[in-house]
Amino acid sequence: AQSVTQPDIHITVSEGASLELRCNYSYGATPYLFWYVQSPGQGLQLLLKYFSGDTLVQGIKGFEAEFKRSQSSFNLRKPSVHWSDAAEYFCAVGWGAQKLVFGQGTRLTINP
Amino acid sequence: GAVVSQHPSWVICKSGTSVKIECRSLDFQATTMFWYRQFPKQSLMLMATSNEGSKATYEQGVEKDKFLINHASLTLSTLTVTSAHPEDSSFYICSARDPNGDTQYFGPGTRLTVL
Numbered sequence: 743a744q745s746v747t748q749p750d751i752h753i754t755v756s757e758g759a760s761l762e763l764r765c766n767y768s769y770g771a772t773p774y775l776f777w778y779v780q781s782p783g784q785g786l787q788l789l790l791k792y793f794s795g796d797t798l799v800q801g802i803k804g805f806e807a808e809f810k811r812s813q814s815s816f817n818l819r820k821p822s823v824h825w826s827d828a829a830e831y832f833c834a835v836g837w838g839a840q841k842l843v844f845g846q847g848t849r850l851t852i853n854p
Numbered sequence: 855g856a857v858v859s860q861h862p863s864w865v866i867c868k869s870g871t872s873v874k875i876e877c878r879s880l881d882f883q884a885t886t887m888f889w890y891r892q893f894p895k896q897s898l899m900l901m902a903t904s905n906e907g908s909k910a911t912y913e914q915g916v917e918k919d920k921f922l923i924n925h926a927s928l929t930l931s932t933l934t935v936t937s938a939h940p941e942d943s944s945f946y947i948c949s950a951r952d953p954n955g956d957t958q959y960f961g962p963g964t965r966l967t968v969l
Contacts, residue, residue, distance in 0.1 A: 774956060785860070785947050786898075786960040793956060832897065841888065842958060844897045 744769045746835050748845035756853045757825050763818040763848050765833030773835040775816040776842070777807055780830045789831075792816065803827070828852045857881050858950050860961035867938055868969055875933045875964045877948030883928035884950035888958060889921070892945045904931040938968040 745768045755761055767773060774793050778786040790801025797809040807818045816833060833845040857880040867873050877887055885906045890898040902923050903911040910923035920942075922934040931950075935942050945965050949958040 776957070778960070783945075783963070783965070785858075785962040786949075788856075788957065788959065791957060836956075836958075841900055841903060846897045849895075 744773070744835065744837075744843050746833055746843050746845040748831075748833055748848050750848045751846065752849045752851065754851040754853060755823055758822050761818075761820045761823045761827070761850070763831050763833075763850070765816045765818065765845055767814050767816070767833075767835045767843075769814075769835065769837070771837070772809075772811060773837045775807075775809060776834040776836070777801065777805070777816075777818045778832045778834060779803075780832065780847075782829075786832065789818070823850075823852055825852045825854065856952060856957075856959040858948065858959050858961040860946075860948055860964050862964060863962060864965040864967075866967045866969065869939055870937055872934055872936045873938055873966060875935075875946055875948075875966075877931045877933070877950070877961055879929045879950040879959075882950070882953055884931075884952070885928060886951040886955075887925060887931040888949045888951070889923060889931070889933050890947045890949070892947060892963075894945075898947060901933075935966065938966070940968045942966065943968045 777789040834842040836842045887904040889901045904925040925931040947963040949960045
């Protein structure tokens with residue numbers, strides 16, 4: 743069965759520090775890959791997505807993610823976090839027009 | 855672009871009553887919408903896939919008679935929680951798949967509390 747793993751439940755970084763959130767998936771073929779962000783009590787906002795082509799994708803709010811086929815990973819990065827980046831981050835995978843499978847989420851806390 | 859709205863944003867109801875939640879794609883047509891449920895500090899659990907003009911497809915374990923889904927137009931899907939009980943209290947989020955069929959855009963969610 744398809745699965746998505748976000749190994750880190752909670753990450754704390756200092757404002758201005760770099761960030762990397764990990765995501766691994768399990769499936770035979772390369773799926774469509776997404777990162778969403780959720781603020782408390784809110785819906786999900788799409789940060790970026792990968793379907794094919796360049797394995798380094800740029801998203802909104804200064805985020806980027808790199809697809810590594812050999813590692814079945816799609817890690818999210820940001821060179822310098824801001825206090826407003828504190829939120830829950832979800833990695834999700836889908837296959838064509840099929841439903842999404844979500845990871846468990848990583849809660850990001852920013853220290854001033 | 856790609857804005858999805860939900861109404862209401864929160865609702866409190868008495869046990870045994872029914873509650874309807876609306877999901878609208880505001881600036882695109884969505885033949886497919888999805889309904890999710892999210893428990894505190896947990897990920898999203900897909901409840902059902904809503905297809906315009908046809909019956910919804912429910913995930914295993916989701917009671918179709920309890921969670922009625924109607925997708926009567928290309929911009930509106932509704933979820934009705936029938937005979938609600940306290941255990942139905944949760945955060946319900948909908949999403950709409952864009953016309954290209956490859957990205958889901960999410961609504962802001964509806965907080966349901968059943969007393």
